[in-house]
Amino acid sequence: MQNNVLILDFGSQYTQLIARRVRELNIYCEIHPYHKIPEDLSSFKAVILSGSPFSVRAEEPPHPDLSNIRGKKPLLAVCYGAQYLAHFNGGKVEPSETREYGRANLSYIKENEALLAEIPTQSQVWMSHSDTIKQLPEGGICIASTHDVENAAYRIEGEETYAIQFHPEVYHSTDGKQLLENFLINIAGVEAKWTPGAFVDLTVEELKQKIGNDKVVLGLSGGVDSTVAAMLLHKAIGDKLYCIFVNNGLLRKNEFTDVLAQYKDMGLNVKGVDASKRFLDALAGVSDPEQKRKAIGRVFIEVFDDEAHKIKDVTYLAQGTIYPDVIESVSVNGPSVTIKSHHNVGGLPDFMKLKIVEPLRMLFKDEVRRVGAEIGIAKQLLGRHPFPGPGLAIRILGDITAEKVRILQEVDAIFIEGLREWDLYDKVWQAGAILLPINSVGVMGDERTYEQVVALRAVESTDGMTADWVNLPYEFLQKTSNKIINRVKGVNRVVYDISSKPPATIEWE
Numbered sequence: 001m002q003n004n005v006l007i008l009d010f011g012s013q014y015t016q017l018i019a020r021r022v023r024e025l026n027i028y029c030e031i032h033p034y035h036k037i038p039e040d041l042s043s044f045k046a047v048i049l050s051g052s053p054f055s056v057r058a059e060e061p062p063h064p065d066l067s068n069i070r071g072k073k074p075l076l077a078v079c080y081g082a083q084y085l086a087h088f089n090g091g092k093v094e095p096s097e098t099r100e101y102g103r104a105n106l107s108y109i110k111e112n113e114a115l116l117a118e119i120p121t122q123s124q125v126w127m128s129h130s131d132t133i134k135q136l137p138e139g140g141i142c143i144a145s146t147h148d149v150e151n152a153a154y155r156i157e158g159e160e161t162y163a164i165q166f167h168p169e170v171y172h173s174t175d176g177k178q179l180l181e182n183f184l185i186n187i188a189g190v191e192a193k194w195t196p197g198a199f200v201d202l203t204v205e206e207l208k209q210k211i212g213n214d215k216v217v218l219g220l221s222g223g224v225d226s227t228v229a230a231m232l233l234h235k236a237i238g239d240k241l242y243c244i245f246v247n248n249g250l251l252r253k254n255e256f257t258d259v260l261a262q263y264k265d266m267g268l269n270v271k272g273v274d275a276s277k278r279f280l281d282a283l284a285g286v287s288d289p290e291q292k293r294k295a296i297g298r299v300f301i302e303v304f305d306d307e308a309h310k311i312k313d314v315t316y317l318a319q320g321t322i323y324p325d326v327i328e329s330v331s332v333n334g335p336s337v338t339i340k341s342h343h344n345v346g347g348l349p350d351f352m353k354l355k356i357v358e359p360l361r362m363l364f365k366d367e368v369r370r371v372g373a374e375i376g377i378a379k380q381l382l383g384r385h386p387f388p389g390p391g392l393a394i395r396i397l398g399d400i401t402a403e404k405v406r407i408l409q410e411v412d413a414i415f416i417e418g419l420r421e422w423d424l425y426d427k428v429w430q431a432g433a434i435l436l437p438i439n440s441v442g443v444m445g446d447e448r449t450y451e452q453v454v455a456l457r458a459v460e461s462t463d464g465m466t467a468d469w470v471n472l473p474y475e476f477l478q479k480t481s482n483k484i485i486n487r488v489k490g491v492n493r494v495v496y497d498i499s500s501k502p503p504a505t506i507e508w509e
Contacts, residue, residue: 005029005190006044008037009327010052010062010080014128016327017169018048018078020364021180026192030362031327034064046074046188049081051167055131056080056087057095063088074160074188076115076180079129082154082163089137096132103127103172106152108145115155115162116144117182119175125152125166126173133165160187196367196374200232203359207236214315216357217308219300220245220270221389222259225320225360227381228372230268232359233318235375239269242314244307246300249276249402250391252416253409262381275303283393283400289509292400296390317354321361322368366462385430386464394509398437403490408435410488411454418480419458428470431458434497434508442492451492454484459506467501 005022009015009031022029032038034049047069054061062084069075077085087093106123109116125146133151136142144153144164153164162183168176184190216233220226220243233241245263247256260272282295308314360368372382388394392412396404411433419425434455442449456477461467481494497504 004044005184005188006038006041006047007031007050008034008047008064008081009050010034010084011054012051012080013053014167014169015050016324016364018050019323020366021169021177022048022184023194023364023367024177025181025184026194027184027190028194034062037064037068041068041073044073045190046076046184049075049077049084051079051081051128054080056083056093057131061087070161071159074183075162076183077161077163078169079165079167082165083129083131083133085156085161085163086133086135086137086140086151090135091133091137091140092135093131094134096130101128104146104148104152104166106144107147110141110143113143113155114187115153115164115179115182117186118178119182124172124174125168125176126170127166129165162187196370199363199367199371200235200374203232204236207233207357207359211237211240211316211357213240215240215242215311215313216316216318217242217244217311217314217354218318219243219304220263220268221320221387222251222255222384223320223387224365224372224382224384225322225368227263227320227377228368228375229318229320229359230263231266231372231375231377233357234266234268241269241318242308242311243268243270244304245270245272246303246307247272247274247276248279248296248300248391250279250296250393250400250405252387252392253413262378266377271307273303273307275299278303280400280402280405285399287399289394292393292509293390296393315355316357318357318359321358323360323362323364326361365464383426385425385428385432387432388507394507395432396435397508404435407452407488407490408433408454411435411484411491414484414487415456415480418476418483422473422476424472424476427460428458429461429467430464430506431456431470433457440493444492449492451490453493453495454491455495455497455508456480457497457506457508459501461501461506464506467506469498469500472496 005027007018007029015031019029019031052062083093104125104127106121106125109121132149136151136154139157140154141157142151142154146152149165152166155162167173168179218230218241220230230243245260263270279296279299282299283292286292286295369382392405392408393400396408415433419428419431434457436453436455438453439450440453442451458470458472459467460470477496484491484494
């Protein structure tokens with residue numbers, strides 16, 4: 001492909017948003033750390049520099065060599081990028097007298113500037129910086145200001161180099177998409193050809209060429225990512241793809257049989273393995289969340305390995321890895337501090353000696369869903385809420401028993417079924433129930449009860465990085481609570497979680 005955009009990441013929390021906004025324009029882009037610029041830039045038609053938590057005035061600020069980019073390819077520098085171009089090219093960057101963070105409005109826009117075409121004066125932009133550009137770099141021409149920031153945007157004379165102090169990638173910048181379109185399509189001449197259909201055609205052809213007549217094994221989870229990966233591979237190699245769907249005993253009620261039947265109806269070569277007892281035995285007496293994850297991961301690897309070895313002459317292991325996972329692994333700051341470990345087939349033992357194939361490794365979650373729709377996967381599967389790899393184990397606080405799993409499966413089924421009946425399911429990004437490690441006093445009939453408490457959780461999000469709790473109707477919560485208490489033996493109290501992420505996480509463990 002010769003129609004790519006390179007985004008150099010200086011560690012900004014918004015870098016993934018830049019990529020998402022570019023992809024929304026049907027333009028393919030890749031994120032690379034600022035200190036690992038690709039040697040071959042021939043496939044990139046434009047470059048964007050991200051923001052950063054660092055300051056150009058620091059003793060050792062991020063300082064890449066842009067000699068193969070400046071003046072040779074259209075360049076857009078955002079926030080830190082704008083300060084970087086100024087600071088290291090004859091300009092002056094100083095601490096802001098008052099930190100400008102949040103919404104601002106453009107008070108001046110220079111006429112006939114291609115970057116700002118169709119953008120009105122007073123357009124709202126999002127600022128997030130503690131330094132300010134006091135003097136532009138050599139050849140710099142100011143093209144936009146706000147009330148507090150004189151050099152809110154500038155260009156370099158004689159080059160297709162532009163710099164902005166604000167963040168066009170966040171929704172708070174009301175004309176940010178227009179600015180990115182102006183730069184990428186009108187200035188850089190990038191063609192908007194990145195569509196789900198184009199991705200499917202290209203990926204299927206690449207998979208055919210890469211895999212040939214070899215066999216591929218893939219662990220299906222019932223989730224969107226592994227399902228879409230499986231169908232892409234199925235289109236490319238047919239029955240040479242061997243799917244394994246493991247029941248760890250921690251899935252939702254009836255999920256193993258229902259999803260397995262759906263997979264077979266889709267024509268996939270899939271084997272269902274019920275290893276519930278093996279997982280529950282390994283979890284007996286384990287209460288620590290990380291130990292639960294490790295136990296589940298270990299047993300999954302053992303079960304998957306046992307089944308994979310029954311298939312002769314397998315060459316490839318397929319995974320549903322998506323782009324945020326890839327970005328995280330090569331980020332400027334390295335992998336983030338572990339909040340919780342992730343359950344992934346990627347931990348398979350070395351002795352399996354399988355090559356890895358990851359059809360979705362360059363897609364964001366919403367793009368995965370669009371690709372799935374393009375290849376005809378049922379909306380019911382594509383629209384499924386995310387579900388944690390360790391399943392209900394991390395929604396049962398404390399140790400795991402078969403009875404606790406039964407209780408939570410029943411509660412969860414009532415909650416999810418209710419969301420569908422009230423036409424709320426598709427308005428929620430993720431929902432589930434949590435079994436708390438406490439009992440509460442209750443009264444049923446004339447008898448005193450001392451039974452368990454469950455919490456219901458429903459959040460809205462784009463990609464799970466941040467999330468807000470959903471304000472579900474009181475009447476829905478009331479009826480759901482009554483139904484749970486009346487139908488699920490062992491529960492006498494229901495609460496609703498109204499915490500957002502951050503500071504809370506979506507899951508409780």
